[in-house]
Amino acid sequence: MAVSADYKVRFPESDDLYSILAxxxxxxxxxxxxxxxxxxxxxxxxxxxxxxxxxxxxKDFTPELVKLYGNLQNRGEELEIIFVSFDHDMTxxxxxxxxxxxxAVPFNLSLLYKLRDKYRISRIPSLVPLYSDDILVAEDVIxxxxxxxxxxxxxxxxxxEELKAIDDSKRVGGQLEKLLTHESRNYVxxxxxxKVLVSKLVGKTIxxxxxxxxxxPFRSFTAQLxxxxxxxxxxxxxxxxxxxxxxxxxxxxxxxxxTNMPWLAIPYEDRTRQDLCRIFNIKLIPAxxxxxxxxxxxxxxxxxxxSLYGFRSFPFTESRIAELKDCLKKEGxxxxxxxxxxxxxxxxxxxxxxxxxxxxxxxxxxxxAFSCYACDYDLHPTCVEKQEASLV
Numbered sequence: 001m002a003v004s005a006d007y008k009v010r011f012p013e014s015d016d017l018y019s020i021l022a023x024x025x026x027x028x029x030x031x032x033x034x035x036x037x038x039x040x041x042x043x044x045x046x047x048x049x050x051x052x053x054x055x056x057x058x059k060d061f062t063p064e065l066v067k068l069y070g071n072l073q074n075r076g077e078e079l080e081i082i083f084v085s086f087d088h089d090m091t092x093x094x095x096x097x098x099x100x101x102x103x104a105v106p107f108n109l110s111l112l113y114k115l116r117d118k119y120r121i122s123r124i125p126s127l128v129p130l131y132s133d134d135i136l137v138a139e140d141v142i143x144x145x146x147x148x149x150x151x152x153x154x155x156x157x158x159x160x161e162e163l164k165a166i167d168d169s170k171r172v173g174g175q176l177e178k179l180l181t182h183e184s185r186n187y188v189x190x191x192x193x194x195k196v197l198v199s200k201l202v203g204k205t206i207x208x209x210x211x212x213x214x215x216x217p218f219r220s221f222t223a224q225l226x227x228x229x230x231x232x233x234x235x236x237x238x239x240x241x242x243x244x245x246x247x248x249x250x251x252x253x254x255x256x257x258x259t260n261m262p263w264l265a266i267p268y269e270d271r272t273r274q275d276l277c278r279i280f281n282i283k284l285i286p287a288x289x290x291x292x293x294x295x296x297x298x299x300x301x302x303x304x305x306x307s308l309y310g311f312r313s314f315p316f317t318e319s320r321i322a323e324l325k326d327c328l329k330k331e332g333x334x335x336x337x338x339x340x341x342x343x344x345x346x347x348x349x350x351x352x353x354x355x356x357x358x359x360x361x362x363x364x365x366x367x368x369a370f371s372c373y374a375c376d377y378d379l380h381p382t383c384v385e386k387q388e389a390s391l392v
Contacts, residue, residue, distance in 0.1 A: 050126040052086035053096035071150040173296030191258040207242040211286040218286040231311040
């Protein structure tokens with residue numbers, strides 16, 4: 001992700017912009033319909049958008065900024081964005097400007113260099129709000145917009161802290177509906193397209209499952225999670241539900257994902273998907289976050305629990321995992337430390353293994369095994385017992 005320059009959190013007044021324009025003899029800005037007098041932007045919140053047609057991060061970010069601009073205009077916010085081009089020639093400048101609904105300074109390399117130096121632009125895209133010195137501005141406005149969209153406005157440090165506090169409140173928990181819904185949507189969807197009210201899920205243990213179809217580890221873990229989900233559907237009588245939070249690249253991949261899953265999902269077109277990734281700081285997929293029946297976050301590491309303990313890890317609390325570890329230790333203490341297998345020349349040692357295939361019954365095993373490190377030979381403890389019994 002490209003970020004804005006590392007400002008020292010204070011910005012000059014917009015009067016400095018007018019002074020720089022005056023030194024270059026510029027008395028107007030550009031719009032798609034022609035020249036716009038500088039008086040047009042007086043009294044508005046001004047943001048300088050430094051970008052270029054040749055810059056891939058700029059071209060990726062611009063549609064997000066267009067969406068934000070339109071939303072804020074509809075809200076009646078007095079915001080004006082002014083494009084400052086880093087392009088190499090006027091053709092590229094106009095090609096890039098064509099997709100922008102806001103204003104631009106005329107293409108002028110001398111002007112660009114003065115604005116770049118004045119606002120200390122070290123990388124693009126950069127979005128620079130022009131406030132007086134007594135207003136502190138967020139250091140990474142581009143990142144703030146990418147994370148929060150229109151809610152990032154007015155891009156101040158105070159607003160960023162407010163948004164972080166809201167995220168912290170949602171992450172700690174207390175209200176499932178606040179976490180998963182907003183004023184335009186109060187439901188999640190099933191794979192057949194039916195809507196399930198989030199209010200109907202209150203009181204259940206919820207697994208927020210982050211991932212994408214293109215990710216091989218996600219596809220592999222999904223098969224394991226489906227087994228756990230189906231097992232708990234029987235043993236826990238519907239008290240566990242999974243909600244997919246897709247990070248797929250497009251709706252086609254999302255739909256492929258959903259056809260293979262028995263659980264629910266946040267709609268693909270809903271921004272809540274990105275919000276949840278930010279709130280729970282999801283950096284790697286797959287990830288499984290557990291929200292308990294009391295609507296509070298239980299763990300953000302449930303993937304590891306499920307990988308190790310399967311359905312037995314439910315309800316995914318620290319006390320449950322401690323209980324499982326204690327049971328495993330007691331089970332291990334009941335086995336001999338070494339055994340001899342009649343079909344294998346070496347002595348087998350008791351070992352803890354996350355997963356293996358038993359060389360006697362050919363079935364997958366987990367946790368305790370009798371192993372030969374030299375030959376990659378493993379036996380279930382029960383298979384050792386069966387062999388010993390057959391010799392009697």
